[in-house]
Amino acid sequence: MAALRARKTNNEADQPSSPVLRFGADKPLKLDAGTLLSPFQIAYQTYGTLNDAHSNAILVCHALTGDQHVASTNPVTGKPGWWEVLIGPGRIIDTNRFFVICCNVIGGCLGSTGPASINPATGKPYGLDLPVITIRDMVRAQLMLIDHFGIEKLFCVLGGSMGGMQVLQWASSYPERVFSALPIATGARHSSQxxxxxxxxxxxxxxxxxxxxxxxxxxxxxxxxxxxxxxxxxxxxxxxxxxxxxxxxxxxxxxxxxxxxxxxxxxxxxxxxxxxxxxxxxxxxxxxxxxxxSMDYFDLAADHGGRLADAFAGTKTRFCLVSFTSDWLFPTEESRSVVHALNAAGASVSFVEIETDRGHDAFLLDEPELFAAINGFIASAARARGLSL
Amino acid sequence: MRQASAHDPEKLQTFRIAIMRQEKGPTMSVNRAQRVDLEVVAGLIPPQSRVLDVGSGDGLLLELLQETKQVDGRGLELSQRGVNECVARGLSVIQGDADTDLEFYPDKGFDFVVLSQTLQATRNPKLVLDELLRIGNRAIVSFPNFGHWRVRLSLFVQGRMPVNDDLPYSWYDTPNIHFCTIRDFVNLCDELGATVEKATALDGNGQKIGLSMPWWFWNFFGQQAVFLLKR
CATH class of the missing domain: 1.10.1740.110 (Rna Polymerase Sigma Factor; Chain: A)
Incomplete structure (x- = not known):
């Protein structure tokens, strides 16, 4: 059984059951490692319908071992999507109303180009021949996907943990493409621990x-x-x-x-x-x-001369940060330092710390206070964006 | 009010009822039923302003300002419960302490910075007021007047610290550690180089005290005061 599943994982890496967007030699992915990745592909899932104005798109960024199957059955495990408690028809992030996109990150193993993908130069899996991928590389690839959909500005980018790092990177790299940002249980850098x-x-x-x-x-x-x-x-x-x-x-x-x-x-x-x-x-x-x-290398302040506020200078994006009291991987202080930087940048920011003993994983669980915060933030952002309720 | 304000009386009446309906919560340092000062504060803020509400509590003022004035409003609130409630209602609020967290805001980042019924609960009121004047083009401060005749009477006749509807705490459990009178406050403004652009005193019934009255009268009969400051 395990061997069968293992083969399935490997298949999903190269021939995923998700839709795939392929970029040829004309559209290489520029990597922070200083090289170009080409050809490469992005496996993704979408839920709901993109409206005529292309203004109702939400990008969900997955965590370390997550994947694009955020709100539908995972083809490898047969389990429900990893954020189905939050996203789906009639849920807090209502797919009857929003167009939700989630893609496997570059470097992942569920269909986007990663070390288990076949290296066209050798006909064998990349293995360690794939350059080291950074959070910014992942986001750069996601931008190409968003461009493919013709989305000028994402209504919201959200994610927890490593997904939250991508959210922060999005808001910093492409502020004009992000109307609202919801980084959860994350930080602007990976701590030494x-x-x-x-x-x-x-x-x-x-x-x-x-x-x-x-x-x-x-x-x-x-x-x-x-x-x-x-x-x-x-x-x-x-x-x-x-x-x-x-x-x-x-x-x-x-x-x-x-x-x-x-x-x-x-x-x-x-x-x-x-x-x-x-x-x-x-x-x-x-x-x-x-x-x-990719998480270890993430340090948004270092990319801006050590001043985190400069990563968000002049931003018009609306932010909402969430942390959990018992999260010792990304303690509240990590979120608070982002909040202070956003304050210094004059950004619109909300920040809630949620009392729970469920640790870092709380962001994936049924946490009513988390849902209330997300609901309030999304609803008010939707009003500001002129999206009908 | 020393100058006419252009607020919507109907909305404000609804708001006044909303305030009256609120129960006394843990986030407020004075009795919420007496928060008529918020009406006065709201009347000082023109539409579409950028507003930071320091000590935003459960977000009543921010909500009022967003609905009636379409302001770009942000809040800073000490109580995590208050913050979570605000965010769930779509308000842009963060958890933080007026004594320590104002330093993160840029100079003149807001048109108005509001500190309503919170000054007396800060550890360093002078520093907080200084920060308000730095962050906002204007600062609006409201506070309970410790020079009010009932306070004086309580001290003078009973020899006790006052406990009443407006100041419901005993001396040993009050969050209000730095009370001042209207005159004290005016002196502090002078020290900080702040100009008083407008001032209003409200009597025990929430009614504005006549404009023509002298400061000593305000200081004696004003239960609450609202100041509009600039530096």
């Missing part, structure tokens, strides 16, 4: 003998153990100590007593092992390296 966790994950992948220097497909292998460990470590950072203890405590897994061995005695161990195992079924190990690296 966050880089540290990512490095642990990458080292776990690369320490797996099945990784083969990134050329595992050619050896008919996949570094599943290493990637699973990476996911286990990362997953802890998405939760909070309080929530973990409430959910698992020191409960034992299917046993009456400690076994004095190294099986998964505790429920939390069993839970993490399960998280690791299911993750490798749906995600490419090299893509994980690229995704984590």
């Amino acid at each position: 966050n880089i540290a966790f990512h490095e642990v994950g990458r080292q776990a992948v690369m320490a797996d003998p099945d990784w083969h220097g990134g050329k595992y497909f050619e050896h008919g292998k996949r570094p599943e153990k290493g990637l699973a460990v990476a996911r286990m470590a990362a997953h802890i950072t998405y939760l909070s100590e309080v929530a973990l203890h409430r959910k698992f405590g020191r409960n034992l897994q299917d046993r009456e007593a400690l076994t004095f061995g190294f099986d998964a005695d505790f429920q939390i161990e069993s839970y993490l092992r399960h998280q690791g195992m299911t993750f490798v079924d749906r995600f490419d190990a090299n893509s994980y390296l690229y995704m984590t690296r």
